[in-house]
Amino acid sequence: MELLSSSIDLIARWDVMAALLIGSIGGVIVGGLPGVGAAVAIAIVLPVTFSLEPIVGLTALLGIYGSSMFGGAIPAILVNTPGTPVNALTTYDGYPMTLRGEGQRALSLAYSASFYGAIFSIVALMFLAPVLASIAPMFGSREIFLAALLGITLVIITHRGQVLAAGMLASVGIFLQTIGIEPSAYTQRFTFGLGWLQSGINLIVVVLGLFAVSQALVLFMDKDKPIKLPDVGRPKVLEQVRDFWVFKRVATVGSGFGVICGMIPGVGEFMSQFMSYAYAQRTSKTPELFGKGNPEGIVASEAANNSVPAAAMIPLLALGIPGEELTAMMLAVFYVHNVVPGPQLFANQMDFVLALYLCLLLLNIIVVVFLFFATSTLMKAMTIPNRFLGMMILTFSLIGVYSLRNSLTDVAIASGFGVFGFILKRLDYPTSPIILGIVLGKLMEDKLRTAMARVTTPWEFIDRPIAFILFTMIVIAVLFQGWTIIQARRERASKVSDV
Amino acid sequence: MADDVREEPHVFPLGRKPGEMLFCTLMLVLGGLLIAAIGWETTWLEGKRLSAQPRFWPTISLVGVVLFAGLNWLSRSKVERTPGRWAEAGIWLRSLEYVGWYLLYVWAIPLIGYLPATVIFCAGLTLRLGYRGRAVWAAIGFALFVVLFFKSAMNVKIPGGALYQLAPEGLRYILLRYF
Numbered sequence: 239m240e241l242l243s244s245s246i247d248l249i250a251r252w253d254v255m256a257a258l259l260i261g262s263i264g265g266v267i268v269g270g271l272p273g274v275g276a277a278v279a280i281a282i283v284l285p286v287t288f289s290l291e292p293i294v295g296l297t298a299l300l301g302i303y304g305s306s307m308f309g310g311a312i313p314a315i316l317v318n319t320p321g322t323p324v325n326a327l328t329t330y331d332g333y334p335m336t337l338r339g340e341g342q343r344a345l346s347l348a349y350s351a352s353f354y355g356a357i358f359s360i361v362a363l364m365f366l367a368p369v370l371a372s373i374a375p376m377f378g379s380r381e382i383f384l385a386a387l388l389g390i391t392l393v394i395i396t397h398r399g400q401v402l403a404a405g406m407l408a409s410v411g412i413f414l415q416t417i418g419i420e421p422s423a424y425t426q427r428f429t430f431g432l433g434w435l436q437s438g439i440n441l442i443v444v445v446l447g448l449f450a451v452s453q454a455l456v457l458f459m460d461k462d463k464p465i466k467l468p469d470v471g472r473p474k475v476l477e478q479v480r481d482f483w484v485f486k487r488v489a490t491v492g493s494g495f496g497v498i499c500g501m502i503p504g505v506g507e508f509m510s511q512f513m514s515y516a517y518a519q520r521t522s523k524t525p526e527l528f529g530k531g532n533p534e535g536i537v538a539s540e541a542a543n544n545s546v547p548a549a550a551m552i553p554l555l556a557l558g559i560p561g562e563e564l565t566a567m568m569l570a571v572f573y574v575h576n577v578v579p580g581p582q583l584f585a586n587q588m589d590f591v592l593a594l595y596l597c598l599l600l601l602n603i604i605v606v607v608f609l610f611f612a613t614s615t616l617m618k619a620m621t622i623p624n625r626f627l628g629m630m631i632l633t634f635s636l637i638g639v640y641s642l643r644n645s646l647t648d649v650a651i652a653s654g655f656g657v658f659g660f661i662l663k664r665l666d667y668p669t670s671p672i673i674l675g676i677v678l679g680k681l682m683e684d685k686l687r688t689a690m691a692r693v694t695t696p697w698e699f700i701d702r703p704i705a706f707i708l709f710t711m712i713v714i715a716v717l718f719q720g721w722t723i724i725q726a727r728r729e730r731a732s733k734v735s736d737v
Numbered sequence: 738m739a740d741d742v743r744e745e746p747h748v749f750p751l752g753r754k755p756g757e758m759l760f761c762t763l764m765l766v767l768g769g770l771l772i773a774a775i776g777w778e779t780t781w782l783e784g785k786r787l788s789a790q791p792r793f794w795p796t797i798s799l800v801g802v803v804l805f806a807g808l809n810w811l812s813r814s815k816v817e818r819t820p821g822r823w824a825e826a827g828i829w830l831r832s833l834e835y836v837g838w839y840l841l842y843v844w845a846i847p848l849i850g851y852l853p854a855t856v857i858f859c860a861g862l863t864l865r866l867g868y869r870g871r872a873v874w875a876a877i878g879f880a881l882f883v884v885l886f887f888k889s890a891m892n893v894k895i896p897g898g899a900l901y902q903l904a905p906e907g908l909r910y911i912l913l914r915y916f
Contacts, residue, residue, distance in 0.1 A: 286893060402809035406764060409801030413771070416795045425780040425791045428771070451839070455832045458866065625866045629876065632839055633859055633883055640843055641893045649843045653836045660832050664825065665754045675798075683794045690788040 245592035248293055254597070257294045261301020262601040263608055268302065269309025270616050271627060274453070275322040276306035280567050281449040282634045285442055285642050292575040293590070296568060297597045303564050304356065304547045304598055305605045307507075311348035311540055312613065313620055316341055317465055324507040327515050327539040334531030341468050344536055346478035349609050351489050351537040354482070355545035356602040358493035359500065360595055363548055371588060374556045374581035376704050380693070382580070383685035384700075384708035385559050386678040389503030391712055393562075393674050395719040396509055404671045407662070411675015414439050415683075422687060434647045441676055443639060443648045445567055447655025448662075448669045450635035455660040457628030467617050485537040488518045492541035499542075500549025503561035507543040514542035548598050555591050556584045559681065563670040566677045753816040756825030761810040768802035775799065838862055850898025851888055852916040855880040889915040 248254075268279040279302050287295030310321030315332030328348060335344035377385070390408055397404035417428045418438030429435040482489070492514035499510035518538035519528045528535050553559045558580040560566035572579050584591060609616075622630075639652045662669055693699050700709040771778075779792040787793055842858040849857075856877055863876035887893040897913035904912055 286887070286891060289892075402805050402812055406802055406805035406809055409798045409805055410764075413795060413798035413802060416798060420791045422789060423780070423782055423785075423791055425782070426778075427780075427791055427795055428774070428778045430778065451836075455835055458835050459828055459832060623868075623872075626863065626868060626872060626876070629859060629862045629866065630879060632835070632862070633855065633880070636839070636843060637883070637887050637893055637895070640846070641895055644847075644894065644896050646840075646843055649840060653839055656839075657829070657832055657836060661756075661760060661829050664828065665757050665760055667760075679794065679798065686788050690786060 241589055241592060244589040245596055248589060248593040249297070249596055249600075253291075253294050254297050257290070257298040258301055258597055258601055259604065261298040262305045262604045263301075265302035265305030266309035266605055266608060267616060267619055269306030269321045269325075270312045271309075271619060271622065272313050272317075272319040272321050274627065274631065275310070276302055277449045277563055277567075278453050278631060279306070280564055281442075281445045282631075282638045284445065284567055284570060285638045287571055288574045292571060292577050293593060295571045295575075296594060299568050299571065300547075300551075300594065300597055301601050303568075304544075304601050307540075307543050307547075308349065308352050308605050308609060309616070311352065311536075312345065312616065315344045315348060315536070316468055316617065317620065324511065324543045325539075327511050328536055330529045330539075331532050331535030334529075335533070335536070336468055338531055340531070343478065343481065344533070345613060346610075347482055347485070347533050347536045348540045349606055350479055350482035351485070351492070351540035352544040353602055353606045354486075354489045355493040355496055355541035355543070356548065356598070358490065358541075359497045359545035359548040360599050360602075362493075362497050363552060364592070364595060366552075370552065370556050371584050373704075374584040376702075377557055377581050378702070379685040379689035380699055381702070381704045381708060382557055382559070383682055383689055384705055384712065385503065385553070385557055386681045386685065388708055388712050388715070389553070389559055389561060390674065390678050390682075391715050392503060392505055393671050395715060396505055397668055397671070400666075400668060401719065403667045407667065407669070408671035408675040411672040411677075412679030412682075413675075414444065414672070415676045415679045439651065440642065440648065441566075441570055441673075442642060443652045444655050444676060445563075445570075445673060446635050446638045447652035448659035448672060449563075450631055450638065451652055451656025452659025452663055452669070454628040454632040454635065455656060456663050457624045457631070459660075460624050462623040462625055465621050467620065481533075482537065485534055488514075488521075488534050488537050489541040491517055492538045493545040496542040496545025497549045500546035500561070501552045503553045503559050505561065507546045507562075510546055511539045511542040514538040548595065551594065551598075555579050555594070556581065560674065560677055563673040566673045569677060753813055753818050754825075755819050755821035756829070757813055758810065758818070759822055759826060761806055761813060764806040765803060765810060768799055768806055772796075772799045772803060835862075838865070846898065847896050848898055849900045850912065850916060851895045852881075852884045852912075853898070853900070855884050859883075884916060 249258075265276065265279065268274050269276060280299055283298060283302065287298055290298070306322055307324055310325035311328050311332065312321060314320040314325040314328040316336055318329050318333040320326045320329055332344045332348065335341065390412075394404045394408055395401055413428075415438070417435060419426055419429075419436050426436065492510075495513045495517070496507075496510040499505040499507070499513070515528075515535060515538045518534045519525050522528065522532065522534050524532060547564075550561050550565050553561050554565045554569060556579075558569070558572075558578065560569050569579065577583070635652070636649070639649050642648055659669055689699065700706045775792060775796060779795050781790060781792050838858070838861075842854055845854040845857070848854075859876040859880035860873055863873050868876075888895055897916075901909055901912040901916075
């Protein structure tokens, strides 16, 4: 109880509340604009938050992170274009419902499922927090190294059909973080005698280039698509909440998948919603209607993806390990303020952690109330032409890059990564492995160096329980991937022989 | 095909995109060149264990780049190609025009100031993108909003323009501080 009141004290301030309001409503708007998304918005806002207190800055970023998927469901349902990539499955059943004239019902189901998923994960994590606080101190250098290695491994193997490309890009990320003067023996690495490379490549500059500048370039090279918005009518809140409650089993299981997938570094929204959608389809009385406007499909997808943000904060806060690109960006805010996420934060500043969860809880309430009453106004933002939106993103991104150090070199580097990210997006290659490679690569280098100074044999590296569990998980993940490849080859071979 | 996709949700690409092999080749070559430079771009410290060597992680990562790029090249080469490799490369190069606009914008800020540079950039780029009439005014309005919100209200660190020095003393301070 004392912990709770201390957490409430931390957030009961006008600046935290303003950050929460701006972040959550801004996140919904950004999520509702196809082609922008939370990653672009967080990349742009990130440097601005450096001048704020950690709780204020993180609240604003959490607001965007936690609410963008709510907004992303709107274009997914109404115009068959997901606002954020993780709303892709929502289009399968949402858009057919809109075509049937049930757009308002589909939106309400999406909002309710998103809200349910978010609250489910926050409550689950509040109960899990004491357990995590007791486990967190058991993580030493070798456990953190292995957890980061597990994160990288999972980031690579969860990119189904793109494992090799993801491996290549994660390696690029790990390489990028080695550039500059290394902090142990102070020797130069890949600076090519250039002074501006000595301090290394700034994560924020890379993030802005890969997410914001590249997205602007994608929009510039695209054509404007006229968007015809359907008339969805007025919401009937109580009736629609009752409608959602029929699907509470699907929502609960989906949220459970979200919590589990969110807590495992490198897995996240995609995996959770696939699992949730597959479960809903398998257990449905009308599986044949999935993909043709089955409300269960919307509930499964939205509950699963919205339960991830709160869970994804766990490895970040407890171990300092970001599970995906958005939490990797948030890690930068911690570093800027010399707040080191990890076992100590979880053990000693539990009120701060709880305050962040309270913020997540509040933002979900704000967003769902906002959406039930402001969807039709928000829909107008979706009519902004693509390339005009690109101009807006490029203008915003300058604030992020240039305000860091007023450096033209930073802008040039961000532009370089912008073009690189643009090529990756054109090829449908993922960009998140690069960011995770940079963040986790640095962590792995530091922790391996520290850990190896204390061990004499390889077995000693994994002789502690958590280290052994993590090592086993890595081995299982790699073996599972190998088995999947062999299975896929066998299937292909049998198809060819059938033909 | 669309029905197949709906039955088995799959948001990841299955076919080979134009330019994919070109990109893999470029990554392979770049990775190879960087590996070749490891000898003089990193240091080997005598008496230090392997994990503490400054050369250790660059080597691991670059081997990863080359290995994965090579395997990706091999695996993608077996997938049926979509024509248009050089047209795609042309699109990559065409994107550099907008990078030019961006760099010009940043270069102009310390000279003419954030407000004029932003207004010119937004309006100019909007015209370049083919919009006319109300869209240009919307772009100017957007530029004003960005400057007033981020520089004037949020006090984001963006330098004042050299041009502002020409303004009378009282106005000069306001321009440098807020615009």
